[in-house]
Each structure stands twice: as structure tokens, then as C-alpha cells.
Amino acid sequence: MLDTLDRRILDLYQRDTRTPAEQIGAQVGLSAAAVQRRLKRLRETGVIVAETAQLDCRQLGLTFTAIVHVDLIDESAPQTLAFQRRMKERPEVQQVYGVAGAVDYVLVVVATGLPAYEAFCEACLLHDPNVRSFTTHVVLDAARRAGPLAIPAG
Amino acid sequence: MLDTLDRRILDLYQRDTRTPAEQIGAQVGLSAAAVQRRLKRLRETGVIVAETAQLDCRQLGLTFTAIVHVDLIDESAPQTLAFQRRMKERPEVQQVYGVAGAVDYVLVVVATGLPAYEAFCEACLLHDPNVRSFTTHVVLDAARRAGPLAIPAG
């Protein structure tokens, strides 16, 4: 499904989607049109999920980030899916991971400050009858956020 | 620094950087040129940190994701910065968060499978004399990964 050329293109493209196709082509030994055609196919087949901009949280006034561990009471599929859906609806919730083990969910939550985070907890976690407990890890330094993936050779 | 128009543009643009400036302009009541001008300034001032592509880990053969908690022995600035730097160099490490409390670092690690993850632990955590302990939370479902930020009104 993905040949070596695709992987090399993705490796370059994912870091900066504004890189012109011609420049990518020069690096991988392909014409600009060929690179474009492959990128189009990679979008259509869902290998490229989205092309997004990463913003500076501080300059936006989003000064508070936390890693939140959530332990659910009812871990059945309908209940966990419902929890997931509620989390995804919240703008504060940037990432949602369902994990194995003692903790059921790990969230990355971004807010304008501690009061806004507390409001989120009040609205989403504290009153949820299916949330047994949750632990907040306040982020002091987000050294690397959503960096590029290492493309394996395949 | 950021007016309401900037925020509305960012809100649209960050979700899909391929949205034409003219289409964004139509939504916020600005010409395409004005939107481009603002985007350019937002890039130059670092509000837009990067424009990247989000890829499908499964289709790339990256089937293993884990949230890893790391407890360091020496938490002094030079030591923690050195740890951070080492982590950022590893292609498996997608995100690095320094957090307050009992745990010192939270990592999001992506690998081709459990063996590759074990190799990462062996190379980076197990033999590091400054790593007191680490806990692996295997991710079963990454429901939302690095989604768009909620732009506050400012």
C-alpha cells in the first residue's frame, strides 16, 4: 500500500505542509506532479488524516495544561464510548487516550487558567456518576507537543 | 496583539490549513488578501508554530502507543533538561511533558510494536542512572490526538 517513495514524501511533508511539491520531489527524485499525485492519493486513502496548524498556547492565552488520569466505574463499551464522546465534545480536551491497566483514560486538557480548568472538572468529571476518581498532573513544560512521526521502513 | 478577527481566522485555519484564504475571508468578512496578510503576520510572530500533517499510525505500521510516566532521581534543571533533550532526540517519543507532583515526566511514545517499544525502554529508560522508575500505560484507543485548540475570546 505504501512504497518507500511514499514514506519519504510523508516524512518530509508532515513536518511542514507548506513545503512545495517541487522541493520534496528534488529530495526524493520525483517530479512535482508525481509528488502531488501521491499526496492526493495519501489524502484519499486516509494516510494523511488532517493538515493542521499548531498554535502557540501562551500567545492565545491558554496558559494551563494538564495530564488527567480518569478511572471509570463501569468500563463496558457503551459507557466508555459515552465518556469518550463527552470528552471529545469539550474544547478544553485536546487529546483522549483509552489505556489498559488501573487507569482507564488519559486526557490532555488545555485551558485559559486554573479557574477554567476547575470549571471543566466541575462540569465534566466531578459530577459524572461513572467517574470513580481522577488525578491531575499539572504540566510545567510541554517540551514537544504533537511532533512528527518516525516513518518506519515498512 | 491578537484581535477578534485573528482569532476567528485561526479557529478556521488550524483545523485545515488547505482551506483557501478566500473561503476563510468569506466567513469572517475579509478579503482573501487581508486573510493572507494576517496569516503571514501570525506565522512571523510565532502564533502559528508549525503547519503539519497528521498521519494514520496504523497505516504506517505504528501499531503501538503508550503513555509513559517517568520519575527522575535528580530533578535539578541541568539533569531534567538533559533528560528532555535525550527524549526529544528519539523518534519514538512523540510528546514530552514535564509535570508537577510525584511523576516528573509524561511521554507519549509511538512504535511499530511491543518489541520496538521494549527496545526503546532498554535504550532510553532502563539504563538511565537518573531514571528512578517508569510506568507504561498501553494505549488501546487514541480517540482524539492533537486536535484543534479552542481559541479563547481574548
Add this chain to the structure above:
DNA sequence: AATGAAATTTATGCCGG
């Protein structure tokens, strides 16, 4: 399936308001 050129779309630069 890739290339090269043509056609279309999108972005950038400049000027007048």
C-alpha cells in the same frame, strides 16, 4: 505510473483609499 507543458487555482506584492 512518471514526465513535461498547459490550464486553473491560490498566494504574494504593490498601490490607492
Add this chain to the structure above:
DNA sequence: CCGGCATAAATTTCATT
């Protein structure tokens, strides 16, 4: 700082190999 126009660049399409 905006809009409009001219220019430049990038993407897409198409014919060819």
C-alpha cells in the same frame, strides 16, 4: 489596515512515453 488588481507561484489536469 483594508480592498483591488497585477504578478508570481503552486497545484491540477492532460497528453505522451
